[in-house]
Amino acid sequence: MSRFQQLAEFERPLAAGYELLPFHFTALDDDNYVATNVAGEFVVLTRPDLEAFSSQSLPHTSALYDELKSKHFLIDSDSDVAIDLLALKLRTKLAPLANFTGLHMFVATLRCEHSCPYCQVSRANDDRTEFDMSEATALKALDLVFRSPNPAIKVEFQGGEPLLNFPLVRFVVEEAKRRNEAERRNLAFVIATNLAVIDDEILDFCRTHAILISTSLDGPADLHNKNRPRPGHDSHARAVAGIHACRSALGRDQVAALMTTTAGSLGRVREIIDEYVSLDFDGIFLRPLSPYGFAMKTKFYRGYDQARWLDFYFEGLDYIIDLNLSGFWFIEHYAALILRKMLTPFQPGYVDLISPAGIGIGAIAYNYDGDVYASDESRMLAEMGDKTFCLGNVHTHSFEDIFLGDALLGPLEASFAGSAPMCSWCAFEPYCGADPVFHHATQADFVGKKPLSAYCNRNMAIFRGLIQRMRSNPDVRAVFERWANLG
Amino acid sequence: MLAEFPKAAFTAEAIKRAAYVFMDRADISLQATESQWQCMITARAGQSFTVEQLAEAFRREVLDQDLRLTIEAKTEATRTAILGLAFSRTGLQGE
Numbered sequence A: 001m002s003r004f005q006q007l008a009e010f011e012r013p014l015a016a017g018y019e020l021l022p023f024h025f026t027a028l029d030d031d032n033y034v035a036t037n038v039a040g041e042f043v044v045l046t047r048p049d050l051e052a053f054s055s056q057s058l059p060h061t062s063a064l065y066d067e068l069k070s071k072h073f074l075i076d077s078d079s080d081v082a083i084d085l086l087a088l089k090l091r092t093k094l095a096p097l098a099n100f101t102g103l104h105m106f107v108a109t110l111r112c113e114h115s116c117p118y119c120q121v122s123r124a125n126d127d128r129t130e131f132d133m134s135e136a137t138a139l140k141a142l143d144l145v146f147r148s149p150n151p152a153i154k155v156e157f158q159g160g161e162p163l164l165n166f167p168l169v170r171f172v173v174e175e176a177k178r179r180n181e182a183e184r185r186n187l188a189f190v191i192a193t194n195l196a197v198i199d200d201e202i203l204d205f206c207r208t209h210a211i212l213i214s215t216s217l218d219g220p221a222d223l224h225n226k227n228r229p230r231p232g233h234d235s236h237a238r239a240v241a242g243i244h245a246c247r248s249a250l251g252r253d254q255v256a257a258l259m260t261t262t263a264g265s266l267g268r269v270r271e272i273i274d275e276y277v278s279l280d281f282d283g284i285f286l287r288p289l290s291p292y293g294f295a296m297k298t299k300f301y302r303g304y305d306q307a308r309w310l311d312f313y314f315e316g317l318d319y320i321i322d323l324n325l326s327g328f329w330f331i332e333h334y335a336a337l338i339l340r341k342m343l344t345p346f347q348p349g350y351v352d353l354i355s356p357a358g359i360g361i362g363a364i365a366y367n368y369d370g371d372v373y374a375s376d377e378s379r380m381l382a383e384m385g386d387k388t389f390c391l392g393n394v395h396t397h398s399f400e401d402i403f404l405g406d407a408l409l410g411p412l413e414a415s416f417a418g419s420a421p422m423c424s425w426c427a428f429e430p431y432c433g434a435d436p437v438f439h440h441a442t443q444a445d446f447v448g449k450k451p452l453s454a455y456c457n458r459n460m461a462i463f464r465g466l467i468q469r470m471r472s473n474p475d476v477r478a479v480f481e482r483w484a485n486l487g
Numbered sequence B: 001m002l003a004e005f006p007k008a009a010f011t012a013e014a015i016k017r018a019a020y021v022f023m024d025r026a027d028i029s030l031q032a033t034e035s036q037w038q039c040m041i042t043a044r045a046g047q048s049f050t051v052e053q054l055a056e057a058f059r060r061e062v063l064d065q066d067l068r069l070t071i072e073a074k075t076e077a078t079r080t081a082i083l084g085l086a087f088s089r090t091g092l093q094g095e
Helices: A007-016 A047-054 A063-070 A082-099 A135-145 A162-183 A200-208 A221-227 A235-250 A269-278 A306-325 A333-343 A376-383 A399-403 A406-415 A436-443 A454-472 A474-484 B012-024 B051-088
Strands: A023-027 A032-037 A042-046 A103-107 A152-158 A186-192 A212-216 A255-258 A363-366 A371-373 A390-393 B002-006 B026-032 B036-043
Touching: A023 B051, A032 A047, A032 A454, A042 A047, A042 A063, A042 A454, A047 A063, A047 B051, A082 B051, A103 A135, A103 A162, A135 A162, A135 A363, A135 A399, A152 A162, A162 A186, A162 A200, A200 A235, A212 A235, A221 A235, A235 A255, A269 A306, A306 A454, A306 A474, A333 A454, A333 A474, A363 A376, A371 A376, A376 A390, A376 A436, A390 A399, A390 A406, A406 A436, A436 A454, A454 A474, B002 B051, B012 B026, B012 B036, B012 B051, B026 B051, B036 B051
Parallel strands: A103 A152, A103 A363, A152 A186, A186 A212, A212 A255
Antiparallel strands: A023 A032, A032 A042, A363 A371, A371 A390, B002 B036, B026 B036
């Protein structure tokens, strides 16, 4: 007599069938579909397999059955904990929401000595000090900063060029740190600067207060200088010198750079990436232009269409993948953000790719004049004359007025992807976001008609592109797993 | 071009959802007869698909939407249970 029952005895309960767990599906290509569960785990399957699975006739002996079961797309008689596990995973993804606003942007000044035609802010000439934030305004803004319950507060100085009002930057940092002696938050500072006017005094201050530097670097010198004109035509040289100076003073990992794609960038993505590699950055964030501010006035936003930007993006992504496959570690940061959603239980706090939208509850902007905007893009929109996302003013409105008012809660509720047409049944919804500012700017609608939305089309193309690349090459999947787990 | 769907097999919801997805490519007007949903498909200006290709893709989208609605109906109670569990321990409910 056998000590164990035959295998068929253990499989008998499975033959009783299975129940579907909630999932959505979207076409990946002509033959395959992506299915995602509520926690964002995904499976790729053919239409016949999708139909068999959905009609609950998929054989329990198939490999697909095991994959669907292990990823919580079905429950059967020996996997009834899946509902609890899915709820736990969903709660993990949504947990950061409870922290509320973590990123607080101070527009220290609108002044700038650059005159970039793609600028998403309406800059002021660098002698116009009426566009500087005052200490009185900064103090009121700090009152709001510390009303946020978030245990981690990041104060980011924006402009214009914020270093043209460095006394205000110094004042805010010192005052915030003084208040934080009692508040005990995890407090961090970032200065978004073109580095053209940075000097030793500023670097000493940044070192003393562990301030991160975020700068702009659009690529090789000719491209960067064309995109970013300034007196002397030396923007690139100043940026590169500033990057080296910051690294020497603050440490290599204390400096980040962002690029913006203009029509002049198209066809040059490898050169742009090479520039970042040569300057010893760990990665690059390949970004399109946004439809706000000066970029609209100068027609720069219409310099290229979505298809050309996607060609640019995927050529760059494939080049970066090849670098990684050849042993050189380098990241495309937008892909890494999405892959973190696809391949881990965690939700990155990137405000443009989250639902409910990140406006106000993820990040908030205090303009130089005290007006409070739901995001940096919101104040850019205001510079174009549209103050829809102005939530109040630090001098005249309370925390409750600003964060609980209809100006914020209205677009947050309306744009929630889980209940938006097309988003609510889209398999990519767990990876995507709601961007009411973008859709208001482009369609005069917080929700946006997604078939006509550049935001939706761009992100759908990238989601598909990432999954296709993972499926086609296990080595690429390994690279993506590493990007996803950067934290 | 006319695409027809039997009322016995497809809901108006599935067809309306599919028409919404197609708003960038086609204007789709929906009419009902006693037994059929009739969709008049007109290609929008400036896009590269023939109306026949659009009709074929639209039929497939209606099938997808119909399946989505079936899955949503089958899993609605479980989805509610999962969301209830997920939000039950967040501390967001207040006292």
